[in-house]
Amino acid sequence: xxxxxxxxxxxxxxxxxxxxxxxxxxxxxxxxxxxxxxxxxxxxxxxxxxxxxxxxxxxxxxxxxxxxxxxxxxxxxxxxxxxxxxxxxxxxxxxxxxxxxxxxxxxxxxxxxxxxxxxxxxxxxxxxxxxxxxxxxxxxx
Numbered sequence: 246x247x248x249x250x251x252x253x254x255x256x257x258x259x260x261x262x263x264x265x266x267x268x269x270x271x272x273x274x275x276x277x278x279x280x281x282x283x284x285x286x287x288x289x290x291x292x293x294x295x296x297x298x299x300x301x302x303x304x305x306x307x308x309x310x311x312x313x314x315x316x317x318x319x320x321x322x323x324x325x326x327x328x329x330x331x332x333x334x335x336x337x338x339x340x341x342x343x344x345x346x347x348x349x350x351x352x353x354x355x356x357x358x359x360x361x362x363x364x365x366x367x368x369x370x371x372x373x374x375x376x377x378x379x380x381x382x383x384x385x386x
Contacts (some may be wrong), residue, residue: 254316261316265274268371273365280344284290284351291347303338310334328377329377330368337364 279299281289289295301383310331340361344354370379 246290252316254312254342258313258316260313261309262285262305264305265313268306268309269369272299272306273369275299275302276341276365280341280361282356283296283345284358290345293308294319296345299341306333307338313328324376326375326377329372333364333368337368340364 275295275298279295281292314327314331340357343349344352344357344361346357349357366381370381370383371377374380374382376382
């Protein structure tokens with residue numbers, strides 16, 4: 246059995262992880278604020294600045310997640326936690342986009358908003374536990 250050679254990118258792991266964690270915090274905070282405000286009828290969430298800030302943060306989030314995924318050796322995510330987390334980041338972004346669609350009925354936007362927040366919390370639980378079971382694994386220990 247051979248060991249995977251460490252990626253030369255692994256030297257940048259602390260910086261990429263720092264960027265990723267901060268993108269997670271910014272994405273969750275901005276989405277919560279924008280989505281909640283939009284559902285309450287505020288107009289500022291649709292202004293170009295918070296809208297494109299959200300796109301930029303989510304692009305950084307997804308890019309840094311992909312970078313972390315590619316630089317870590319396979320044994321780190323052998324149980325699939327990182328693959329599940331990365332797939333859920335895409336789901337979170339898609340649900341967030343749907344939640345902000347003005348032409349959808351309000352009840353659908355609320356459902357997409359709540360689903361995006363639940364997905365965000367699920368991703369966070371998976372990241373903390375390093376297990377696809379996420380919060381369930383943390384609760385069991």
